[in-house]
Amino acid sequence: xxxxxxxxxxxxxxxxxxxxxxxxxxxxxxxxxxxxxxxxxxxxxxxxxxxxxxxxxxxxxxxxxxxxxxxxxxxxxxxxxxxxxxxxxxxxxxxxxxxxxxxxxxxxxxxxxxxxxxxxxxxxxxxxxxxxxxxxxxxxxxxxxxxxxxxxxxxxxxxxxxxxxxxxxxxxxxxxxxxxxxxxxxxxxxxxxxxxxxxxxxxxxxxxxxxxxxxxxxxxxxxxxxxxxxxxxxxxxxxxxxxxxxxxxxxxxxxxxxxxxxxxxxxxxxxxxxxxxxxxxxxxxxxxxxxxxxxxxxxxxxxxxxxxxxxxxxxxxxxxxxxxxxxxxxxxxxxxxxxxxxxxxxxxxxxxxxxxxxxxxxxxxxxxxxxxxxxxxxxxxxxxxxxxxxxxxxxxxxxxxxxxxxxxxxxxxxxxxxxxxxxxxxxxxxxxxxxxxxxxxxxxxxxxxxxxxxxxxxxxxxxxxxxxxxxxxxxxxxxxxxxxxxxxxxxxxxxxxxxxxxxxxxxxxxxxxxxxxxxxxxxxxxxxxxxxxxxxxxxxxxxxxxxxxxxxxxxxxxxxxxxxxxxxxxxxxxxxx
Numbered sequence: 001x002x003x004x005x006x007x008x009x010x011x012x013x014x015x016x017x018x019x020x021x022x023x024x025x026x027x028x029x030x031x032x033x034x035x036x037x038x039x040x041x042x043x044x045x046x047x048x049x050x051x052x053x054x055x056x057x058x059x060x061x062x063x064x065x066x067x068x069x070x071x072x073x074x075x076x077x078x079x080x081x082x083x084x085x086x087x088x089x090x091x092x093x094x095x096x097x098x099x100x101x102x103x104x105x106x107x108x109x110x111x112x113x114x115x116x117x118x119x120x121x122x123x124x125x126x127x128x129x130x131x132x133x134x135x136x137x138x139x140x141x142x143x144x145x146x147x148x149x150x151x152x153x154x155x156x157x158x159x160x161x162x163x164x165x166x167x168x169x170x171x172x173x174x175x176x177x178x179x180x181x182x183x184x185x186x187x188x189x190x191x192x193x194x195x196x197x198x199x200x201x202x203x204x205x206x207x208x209x210x211x212x213x214x215x216x217x218x219x220x221x222x223x224x225x226x227x228x229x230x231x232x233x234x235x236x237x238x239x240x241x242x243x244x245x246x247x248x249x250x251x252x253x254x255x256x257x258x259x260x261x262x263x264x265x266x267x268x269x270x271x272x273x274x275x276x277x278x279x280x281x282x283x284x285x286x287x288x289x290x291x292x293x294x295x296x297x298x299x300x301x302x303x304x305x306x307x308x309x310x311x312x313x314x315x316x317x318x319x320x321x322x323x324x325x326x327x328x329x330x331x332x333x334x335x336x337x338x339x340x341x342x343x344x345x346x347x348x349x350x351x352x353x354x355x356x357x358x359x360x361x362x363x364x365x366x367x368x369x370x371x372x373x374x375x376x377x378x379x380x381x382x383x384x385x386x387x388x389x390x391x392x393x394x395x396x397x398x399x400x401x402x403x404x405x406x407x408x409x410x411x412x413x414x415x416x417x418x419x420x421x422x423x424x425x426x427x428x429x430x431x432x433x434x435x436x437x438x439x440x441x442x443x444x445x446x447x448x449x450x451x452x453x454x455x456x457x458x459x460x461x462x463x464x465x466x467x468x469x470x471x472x473x474x475x476x477x478x479x480x481x482x483x484x485x486x487x488x489x490x491x492x493x494x495x496x497x498x499x500x501x502x503x504x505x506x507x508x509x510x511x512x513x514x515x516x517x518x519x520x521x522x523x524x525x526x527x528x529x530x531x532x533x534x535x536x537x538x539x540x541x542x543x544x545x546x547x548x549x550x551x552x553x554x555x556x557x558x559x560x561x562x563x564x565x566x567x568x569x570x571x572x573x574x575x576x577x
């Protein structure tokens with residue numbers, strides 16, 4: 001059976017997402033013929049070409065000529081585009097060359113200018129579909145959490161650039177290829193992919209009506225409660241014959257086997273969400289993969305040398321789920337199934353995975369995309385890299401565990417660790433205790449300082465407003481960020497949202513929440529809920545406080561602090577030789 005897997009836009013394109021390579025490896029091992037394409041990478045490359053930038057400006061001029069109702073922001077945006085087009089088109093090749101040049105990765109000024117030019121090029125493209133903003137993410141005039149607006153956006157020629165991009169850059173190639181798939185799968189991970197992904201599904205359904213189309217990925221798992229509330233798939237999802245939620249390897253293989261044998265997919269197929277003939281939805285039995293039996297992700301077929309930076313960042317999981325699993329705000333477990341079970345890959349297989357990525361794919365930089373990489377796997381990665389002479393630079397998301405001693409951090413650095421990303425969340429011990437983080441502020445402070453001393457770049461993630469947090473707690477977070485800025489290479493600060501499925505949502509009384517809205521706050525496809533507290537900072541105030549802290553602390557930040565974290569890992573790897 002021939003399977004085509006596609007990853008739609010829109011997100012940053014520093015490297016491939018792990019979903020398709022994981023599925024590809026599993027299906028190929030089972031004997032299926034699989035092709036995979038990262039359309040996020042391909043279309044970002046193409047829309048930045050002079051031809052599309054000129055076309056975008058021509059579209060905007062035509063909209064202005066026709067008149068009619070236009071946003072108040074349209075005229076000034078068009079004026080900027082008219083004045084900037086020649087300069088941006090001329091500067092863009094040089095900017096892209098800087099981002100791909102290992103010798104320029106240490107040049108902050110050149111990188112800042114290159115990213116600035118790239119942002120202007122995206123703005124120039126976006127003018128054709130204003131006020132849509134295409135960039136490292138996607139902002140549409142439609143609300144992606146409202147099913148009716150998503151349906152309208154999929155068909156919207158005025159504001160949806162992907163309709164034209166797909167018709168000219170993707171569909172002709174697919175239809176002209178003598179290799180025709182028996183099934184097409186779309187992997188959707190982020191909300192920004194929803195409208196582009198469903199637009200692609202609609203156009204594929206029209207062009208290849210006999211080819212079954214399946215949707216899967218973390219976004220579909222996040223949408224499962226919304227589907228269940230509605231008792232059906234919203235109309236925008238109609239082109240998809242099947243939806244896979246949670247882990248997809250075995251689920252997709254069993255679906256392919258059923259289709260290949262001309263059997264209608266039945267209720268026994270795991271993780272398959274299907275409409276019932278009389279209405280409603282049916283979810284097959286839950287299945288979680290045995291991570292010890294999974295093959296190394298297969299990136300074959302992806303153009304790995306055509307990503308934005310000098311080397312692609314290749315992702316790898318050393319575990320699934322979260323070994324801590326107690327943070328009151330977290331919903332990450334939902335992508336792996338409602339039980340969210342934690343499973344670690346044996347360290348010997350992790351070492352084999354790294355060797356395969358280096359030998360087969362030429363990897364230089366690997367991102368360990370675990371919810372939190374367990375310490376034993378951090379040590380195993382460092383040892384395999386050092387003893388195997390792989391020469392990899394690597395980074396990952398890690399808990400601020402007491403076991404991250406200076407000795408271990410030195411060992412990780414000697415084994416190629418370039419960066420660690422910590423979800424610290426707060427600089428207030430009271431807030432950390434309310435969240436159930438299981439760490440202390442002093443512990444975090446010591447680890448950040450030891451990591452910096454060991455030569456490891458640190459990234460800290462924080463937010464304001466967990467239920468019960470006070471102004472004093474928020475001030476302690478601000479003070480922590482200010483005091484530790486020399487030991488935080490980069491940091492992000494946001495505001496708490498109450499998300500469906502989080503412990504705070506499931507047990508509101510335990511967190512001082514006195515009321516939760518009956519429906520998602522942003523629309524029926526959302527998972528953020530309005531809430532009221534017995535005491536503490538409310539959601540609106542949390543956002544304002546976070547913005548005030550960002551302004552106060554960010555004004556003195558160097559340009560390097562604004563660079564993507566992938567770039568920090570990459571340039572440190574090249575600097576290390």
